[in-house]
Amino acid sequence: MTTTAAPATAPFRFFDVQVVRALRVSTSVVRITFGGERLDALASGGRDQRFKLFLPQPHQDRPVFDDTGDGWYTAWRAQDPAERPVMRSYTIREQRHEPREFDVDFALHGAGGGTPSTAGGPASRWAAAARPGDRLTVLAPAVEDNGGIDFRPPAGTDWILLTGDETALPAIAGILSWLSPGTHAKVWIEIDHEDDRQHLPTFADADITWLVRDGAGAAHPEPVLSAVRAAKLPEGTPYAWIAGEAGTVKALRRHLVRERGIDRGAVKFTGYWRRGATEEDLIAELMAGAAAPSDED
Structure with missing residues (x-):
């Protein structure tokens, strides 16, 4: 069995992408294919490769960032919640190099199909309505062995x-x-x-x-x-x-x-x-935890 150790660093970079096509693969899942000019630099490590996906606010045609440099997270947190991009974590379902594109499967959680506009979360509702040309931004790996992969069976696994x-x-x-x-x-x-x-x-x-x-x-x-x-x-x-x-x-x-x-x-x-909690709730908890002083402060 192949085994791998976690890398010491997790080099990710921002990519501007657009929807190439959307395919409803089942009642609960829609597969969105994304393309972009610089996707030759995206290097999925396969397995459970996760990345950050940023959606625009309803009144925007693309995500709006104050900073996409090393301090992007601090800047993102400081943005007006009505303006900052909606951030979600997803898995790369498949990556192709010719053409340069990758697929993401979105669980709809009841969004789309004539259901109320409040069904599902922001990402589910976005995916249910996605059309070719829709633009968003991803923070994705630039090297194959990266910290966005959790599945790492050790030597000796049977x-x-x-x-x-x-x-x-x-x-x-x-x-x-x-x-x-x-x-x-x-x-x-x-x-x-x-x-x-x-x-x-x-x-x-x-x-x-x-x-x-x-x-x-x-x-x-x-x-x-x-x-x-x-x-x-x-x-x-x-x-x-x-x-x-x-x-x-x-x-x-x-x-x-x-x-x-x-x-x-x-x-x-x-x-x-988490049942009974929106992802906004979970992100708010993480942000509050990050802002709380430690016992050593």
Whole structure:
């Protein structure tokens, strides 16, 4: 199995991009293809490669920054919230060099399709209405081995455990396509509708279980957690990557570490969203935490 260590630095740069096309791949997902003049310098490392995406405010035709230099984050925080770009984290679904473009899958969370204009978050609503030529900005990697990749199984890993919901599906797809032949992987993916299933090419020996929330019922409010708890896991040393709703991710990690005895250092977990909270809430919490003085101040 291929293993990698985290790099010491995470070199990212800003790219101005525009929508090339938008494809509704399922009830819950739209795939947006972006192009741009300098995308030859974008270097996705594959797997769960994340980047920052910046949307314009409704009255703008492109994101407006006060600074895109080294101090961009401080400047972004200081901007008028009604003017500063809406920032979100996403995964590069696929990158191509001829032509220079990359795909991003957006989970719609009910946005579009005649639903109320308040359904979904800003990024979901933007994606549901995206048209060729729409402009935005991304902060994306300029080297392949970068800090925006979390999936890094250490040497000695015998098998892989992956779980997530539709928000984690692009990352799971990237991980599966990266795994080397002969790697054994157990995968659970929670989706909202039957047609949200996707073909996930991989050279690995992957056992993929799709869990459709439509049929989950009140007895299993957390389908992934219930499925993993009931599963017979392979022998050997695992490496687990779990993502999706923060509460479910936390419960899964607790189960794997406390009940399954998996080394906590071999469980990479990420809450992509949190039930009952908007991303604005989460960003506000992060900003408040960053502004709070430490005990050493």
